[in-house]
Amino acid sequence: MIDDPLTEGPEMSSKLLGRAQGFYGSASQKEAGLLMAMNFAFIQGKYNGSTITVLGRNQVFNKVREMLVIGGSGLFWFATGYVEARTHYFNLTTGDAIVEYNVYVLHYLSCLVSGHIYFFLCLSSLLLF
Numbered sequence: 001m002i003d004d005p006l007t008e009g010p011e012m013s014s015k016l017l018g019r020a021q022g023f024y025g026s027a028s029q030k031e032a033g034l035l036m037a038m039n040f041a042f043i044q045g046k047y048n049g050s051t052i053t054v055l056g057r058n059q060v061f062n063k064v065r066e067m068l069v070i071g072g073s074g075l076f077w078f079a080t081g082y083v084e085a086r087t088h089y090f091n092l093t094t095g096d097a098i099v100e101y102n103v104y105v106l107h108y109l110s111c112l113v114s115g116h117i118y119f120f121l122c123l124s125s126l127l128l129f
Contacts, residue, residue, distance in 0.1 A: 018042040050074025081105035
C-alpha cells in the first residue's frame with residue numbers, strides 16, 4: 001500500500017500538491033516489474049479535490065516507464081492518457097524513492113448554461129514528484 005506525498009519538485013521542501021495513494025505488487029518472476037494501481041489525489045491548488053487514476057506495469061529499473069491513465073474525478077472527469085515515470089533517487093536498502101511523473105491526460109470539463117450542459121475536451125500536462 002502507498003500513501004506518499006505528491007509534490008511540485010523532487011526536493012523534500014517542495015510544495016505539497018496532494019497524495020499518491022494506491023498499491024503495487026510484484027508482477028514478474030524474472031525482473032523487477034510491478035503492477036501499480038494508484039490515484040493522484042490533489043489537496044490544494046488548481047486541481048484541489050480532483051484525482052487522476054493510474055494503472056499499469058512498472059519495470060522499476062527501466063529509465064522511463066509508461067502507465068495508463070484510466071480515469072479521474074473532479075476536473076479530470078473521464079480522464080484518459082498516460083504517465084511517464086522516471087526515478088530520480090532510489091535507495092535499494094530502504095526502498096525509498098523519488099519518482100518524477102509526467103502526466104499527459106485528456107479529460108472533459110462541463111458547464112451548465114441556460115439549462116443545458118456543455119462538455120469541453122481538454123488536454124492537460126502535469127509534472128509531479
